Amino acid sequence: MQQSKRLQSYGTVEQEEPLIQGDHSYGTLTTKINSIPFVPLRRTPIGWLLLFSLSFLLLMVFFAAVTYLLIQGVGIWGINIPVGWGLDIVNFVWWIGIGHAGTLISAVLLLLRQPWRNSINRLSEAMTIFAVACAGLFPILHLGRIWLFYWLLPYPNNLGMWPMFRSPLTWDVFAVSTYGTVSLLFWLVGLIPDFASLRDQAPNRARRLIYGALALGWRGAGKHWQRYEMAYLLLAGLATPLVVSVHSIVALDFSVSQVPGWHTTFFPPYFVAGAIFSGFAMVLTLIIPIRKYYGLKDFVTDRHLDFMAKVMLTTGLIVFYGYMAEIFYAWYSGNEYERFMVWNRMTGPYAPAYWALIACNGIIPQLLWFRRFRSNVPLLFVVSLIINIGMWLERFVIIVISLHRDYLPSAWHMYTPTIWDWATYIGTIGLFFTLLFLFLRFLPIINVFEMRHLLHEEHEAAHRHGKGGQHGEAYTPTPGAGD
């Protein structure tokens, strides 16, 4: 019968491969993950040294670019009137969007009780913090006189002035700084029990002291765990609306203004979906080489990659729907400026960027419908890189194409990024990877205490199934008991 066959196939999905592969105990799992930061300094892997040096070099490019910016001012960039927001804001939105996957994985998937988050949440939270650090730099650099950045903050001053609280740009200051702070707290709280196990397994005194200080004297007391788990759960509950609010507010920076192509009500949800889309792409870009290099395939299994690819496909479809809706609304509104904006995107001077965006974010992700492509790890890596590029192009298309031809043709102007625009962008990539490589070298890259908990639960689940029937047998629900 068709119905029971379908039910049975649901049953087999339920019984898929475990989330922790290999024959692991609490001890081997902890030792395996802790062994990465315990590698002696003199035996730092040469590959790490090379990649870290490269990232550090790019970070120096960033410092050079910022130094020159401080001397000369924002005139070194390609921005002009009307394109006052150039690559700096493109990069700001790109980086902050990337951060969103980390919060989604650590907070939303925790609330939804998705156990597959446990092996990837540490890395993706680290990614969030580093991405938000890169993002936060751009609006400040964009100020021009960056030493006056504190004017953004409300503080009693002898000018008798306050920020304009009705402006989304002021909201953004609060949203991004709150987001950065809460993400950092979430990450650090998650690290405390792992610092304790690093302290207890430390191979030498120096490491024992450093990790011991960071562990804050954690001893795993029952009462402590109770408060800890409660704090963690509450943080997840608080971070979930926060992550939605941050990119919504970033979207309002655009949609509150009256530029054709910006002034739409669907920007906030479409931005949030895009953020998650790009963030998962970045997580995949990072985790595929990392799990290979550090031999973590027991913990980050192909099934994890499959889940992430599915999230990417879903959010990618929402984003693509957004692109289609933009075109539809431009036509349906009957507004000549909106119609011109869409036409200009497709056929204007920046048309290659638009069509590359459609290919990267609209067409290529459709491969992820097929299990064959989702289980092909090199291909998944390439697709995730393409989506990263596509999401950067999306922000370029939204910001630059909308601005460069707004209303009066006499006010139109082309925008070409200068070498300093690119140097700043590449420099923040250097900052991101410098921080990431330091993280990979000195901190546990997988949340060990949650993995121990997951191992406990997987053992218990296996035990329960063992009692019912043959171990590993497909679980078949009673037909008609609900689909």
Add this chain to the structure above:
Amino acid sequence: MQDNYQVYGLVAEFETSDQLLAAARATKDAGYRKVESYTPFAVEGLNEALGQRKTRLPWLVLVGGLLGAATGFLMQTIASVYDYPWLVAGRPYFSWQAFVPITFEMTILLAAGTAVFGMLLLNHLPRHYHPIFNTPGFKRASVDRFFLAIEAADPRYNPTETTEFLRGLNPLRVSEVGC
């Protein structure tokens, strides 16, 4: 210093969380009250087994969040209505709808801060020293072993009887721990 030696309590070491859970229940049933467990991850049901009450943390976080909301909203209202009224396109000074995003962000910021620092404060962390770390083999409490401690301060504590009691719970070992 042998002269200053004081007993902190007796600590039993277990191999699995289920054994610890059973031992915790037995300890509570035997009437011990100053009991604490030390585990490498949060074991479900352990707090109930030890008779520990629910944490007050959610109430603190609620207060933190409300404080954040009030701070955010009042800051914007006072600044935009009283201290620095600035007429923009004839819009009302008290345009409270525009104050919602920052009020929301401040709510989250203070609530999250309360959750983290409240948890640390209630747990008395960071803490430099605790006698439980003198337990032999305690380094595995953060890896793969489960510990149960009965403090000497417990009214029912008796060095020989309590040791016998803990031995009966099938532990790997029972150790007397000094302060």
